[in-house]
Amino acid sequence: xxxxxxxxxxxxxxxxxxxxxxxxxxxxxxxxxxxxxxxxxxxxxxxxxxxxxxxxxxxxxxxxxx
Numbered sequence: 645x646x647x648x649x650x651x652x653x654x655x656x657x658x659x660x661x662x663x664x665x666x667x668x669x670x671x672x673x674x675x676x677x678x679x680x681x682x683x684x685x686x687x688x689x690x691x692x693x694x695x696x697x698x699x700x701x702x703x704x705x706x707x708x709x710x
């Protein structure tokens with residue numbers, strides 16, 4: 645049955661705790677096969693980096709000028 649399959653992406657820096665920063669969404673074809681390519685992973689990491697960058701910019705914009 646066609647559908648999608650989500651795989652979460654976690655980030656941990658040093659000894660810190662892991663935080664979910666995005667996910668890879670894969671398509672399932674009609675016979676139930678899930679194919680994951682390096683392009684799928686690269687696209688997910690680019691989207692995650694964009695989201696992290698946007699979040700950091702929002703935090704910077706909200707910070708009081710000092």
